[in-house]
Amino acid sequence: MNPFGLTPLEMEALKLSLRVSVWAVAASLPFGILAAWVLARLKFPGKSVLDGLIHLPLVLPPVVVGYLLLVLLGNRGLLGAWLHETFGITFIFTWKGAALASAVMAFPLLVRAVRLSMENVDRGLEAAARTLGAGPLRVFFTVTLPLAVPGVTAGAILAFARSLGEFGATITFVSNIPGQTQTLPLALYTLTQVPGGERAAMRLSLIAVALGMAALVVSEILARLYAARMKG
């Protein structure tokens, strides 16, 4: 047992869910910011195709995403075999795979929030920074990104919450292995499939509610801190 009175199974699912979600967000954040910047600031042929690709997980059934990941990154998959042989990285049936599935599913939400925020950054400020001697990369890190912080935090928290709830893509891609890939929603689903699991299922549901609320509260606090900072 432990301080919160959680059973080992619940504890394991909770820890795994947090680890998967944190990694999903941490690993996808740089790519999400880059994609958002590309969509917000650049004009190039095929931009709408890229936009569509990024948003695809939002409109596809999660199971389809999971299946595509399986085909692509399974040990016999196109990319999976190469990754396994060259780097010894295996996604399938591991928590890393669960994190990847979560990241892919949450990516459009992340990009959307960051992009909106970046589109609102006054380009005049970026031009001003250029005339002050800052190159494009420095402008990005000292002006664009700091001013897009509200979008980045909102996007990260949205993605984190989405990852906590990821089910379809995860179960299809990495299956439902206790301790390895059985995150909170998967554990909850398993409990609803066995007789007498209702009580435990309810407890897991409450944990999920608490986590979701916590994420929203953190998001709100960060937004207020930022607003206060900007006011000086």
Added chain:
Amino acid sequence: MLDVHVRKRQGGFTVDAAFRSREAGVTALFGRSGAGKTSIINMVAGLVRPDQGHIIAGGRRLFDSKDSIDLAPEKRRIGYVFQDGRLFPHLSVRSNLTYGMRLAPRAERYVEFDQLVDLLGIAHLLDRRPGKLSGGEKQRVAIGRALLTSPSALLMDEPLASLDFAKRAEVLPFIARLAGEFSVPIVYVSHSLEEILNLADRIVVLDSGRAVASGPIEELMSRRDLQSVTGYTDCGAILTTVVDSHHDAQGLSHLRFHGGLLKVPRLAVALGGRVRVRIEARSVAIALVAPEQTSVQNILPATVEEILRENGSLVDVRLDIGCPLLARITPLALQTLDLKPGMRVFAIIKSVAVSHGVLF
């Protein structure tokens, strides 16, 4: 030194302008809105790319279409004060000021932080955020930020346009002092003749994207052909003078200009201070002999240069008093005096009719 010749088509509008500035001092780009002023300085700063031409600043070629030279804005070392300030809202005033300063090569810095902060009177604002500043304070910080990059030229795009009258009067003297303090060419864009007459040494008049005239402000403002463009139709003369002496008992100050002394009501300006005065054409009278026993203080020997008719009812006479001066008289006066080019006459200017110049 700034040498600009740029051409660019923007839709149906073509900017095609050339001008030069001196080593130091204020060159005003004047024109109505839509005359292409901002486009031109955006090209100088590297924010807009000209189709053709060249931009040379401080001996460096920043742009030259012939040799495909086009330096990025961050490589140009051109300071830019935007109309809307554009301070970084997430940084303190101090960080805003040092943003560009830290990026300038140490060896090329000629502006010192403490000195400039004092000059602009912003020392007490350093730890604040831009959101907490008034409009006038913001523009002073923006000017400081641009100048601290130790630029080879400073561009100012209507820096006072977004301020109300009182705030303008607050910022204007600071800009005037910069020009005296630092030897950097300043290009000052404005559609306000008032600001330009107070600040600029030279003026470039723009009309529909073209530079129709450029030169010392004293010469250009009394040119009749430009008055329809500038809208300033009552200009007799613009004189840049130096305070020569004060005469408290008489309530007068003597200002020395190119052609002699001008007596004006006592000014609160130190001896040697530069004062720009404006004389309206209709406050200038002409006499064939120097009048005696008169209340008028300024009786200056002059030569009639040219007689310009203005829609029948009034006549402008261009006089030379060491610099150009317009006198607006009636056709009757012209007939009576029988004025002809080359005649030696006297220009009569009442002291109180000399508009109080702003000092810089």
